[in-house]
Amino acid sequence: MKTKIEAKSLVLSGVLALLIVLARATTGFAQIDSNIHAPTQSMESHIGDKIGHAYGDGQGRPDAGVQLYRRYCVGCHGAAGDGEGENALWIDPKPRDFTLATFKCRSTPTGTLPTDEDLFNNITRGFVTTNMPSWSALTLQDRANLIAMVKAFSTRWQTEKPGMPIMIPPETPANIDSILRGRELFSKIQCWKCHGPEGHGDGPSALTLTDTKGNPIRPYDFSTGTRFKCGATNQDLYRIFMTGLDGTPMPSFSDNIKPEEAWDLVHFLRTLQLTLKTPELATFQTWLKSHPNTLKPIGQEAPPGA
């Protein structure tokens, strides 16, 4: 040091820097509210032979679901389970608000609560193309405890019972007749208004869609080939339009589509997924080669009375 004054100012600025760092560290850039608060502390879940607990499982784990939630979920879903976690601001789609007990992927009719198994399947599968990962790495018991915690955030689970899961009849054969009937249905029911005539998510009403919280949302683009958020099988696809995706613009068509017709629609929808190798797509493309220019484009017929 050249002079005593320089040395002193160096020490002083060092102390000041240290104080600032300590102050930031203790007050925090983010005041994480880790004080999880849920209205129904006695909530339980039943998954197979496991019973999940939100608070206190009577087996020496006083806050089973709460501890897991604080570790894995609070960052997005928030301390009150309302989807207002610290990360929520930066991600799209937004995390689920458990206080409303409105869930997208269910086996139960629109407007009703999902079953425990629905919730379990959701966290096990995760939601592809979103920030919600698959939690299959957690044990069955841990996932059951987390489901109990999810339910604890809404008082609806105290007063309402879950809906009755819809009856899915055995799948009909995926032959070309079924696919063509499904195509008629897609046109008649006007799915293309949102999903577009070729299922690219570019229908006339696609750009103005908002979810129930008012956030913009896009309809599914079948040509992307990603699996549906609610599952990869034909049964999952059946459920999507026969129960509707609550909280989103996707309604339930269970009042307007008969079960056999629903399988026709499932088979047709698979042909819209051009990058996914399905038997339905193969059947359809073989038929198209031998019947060029037979089909009328979807969505161009005028509605009756126009």
Add this chain to the structure above:
Amino acid sequence: MQAKYVLLPVLFALTVAVASVGPAPAGTIEGKVTYTGTPPKMKPIDMAKEPTCAKEHNPPPLAENVVTGPGNALQYVVVYISAGEQSSQVPSEPVRYDQKGCMYIPHILPMHTNQLLQIYTDDPFTHNIHPMPKRNPEWNKSQPPGAPPIETKWANPEFIEVKCNIHPWMHGYFAVLNASHYAVTDNEGNFSLKGLPPGKYTVTAWQEQYGTQSQDVTVGPTGATGVNFVFKVTPYLY
């Protein structure tokens, strides 16, 4: 016994009997809802997404968030008794909501909690009915042309916004009330709540942009008690 000693008491008894089975005393609360300030200018609705509907309306209808009438009247204000009713019964008749020409008719439909609601579609293309409640379960159903009416009930009182996702300009409300006496103001801002037993009541007015106002009112055994509401409006939509 002399006739008058029999006749007079009999006549007296008859008079008392007739008087005591007369109609129960009931008053009316009526009034007008008006605004001060400058209301927003409602824009005409662009129905290009559904050409059939666009053709049906010439000129196109205006958005219905704030509808005003002559003399600074506010239409579509729900006026209801929020306190003072002894009890309210669920009416047995259903209420009807229509989707016609890509508009909801009426724009605001009042109903009692647990009253049967029937939603009809009169249009030749698919709508989806998507009420967005916060205190009742949310659901979303498709209604293609020719579909039967959707029947439903709401258990909790709430002002529920209703929309169609396919036709984004369609916008209305279900006013689910736990009250027997309610009305929606007409184009002159008038409302009338009839058949109220005498007593003290709180009357509340709700407008979808400008919120709620309440007033306490005493109703006499007959005749009408006047109550007016004035909302302060701004030229902006929330």
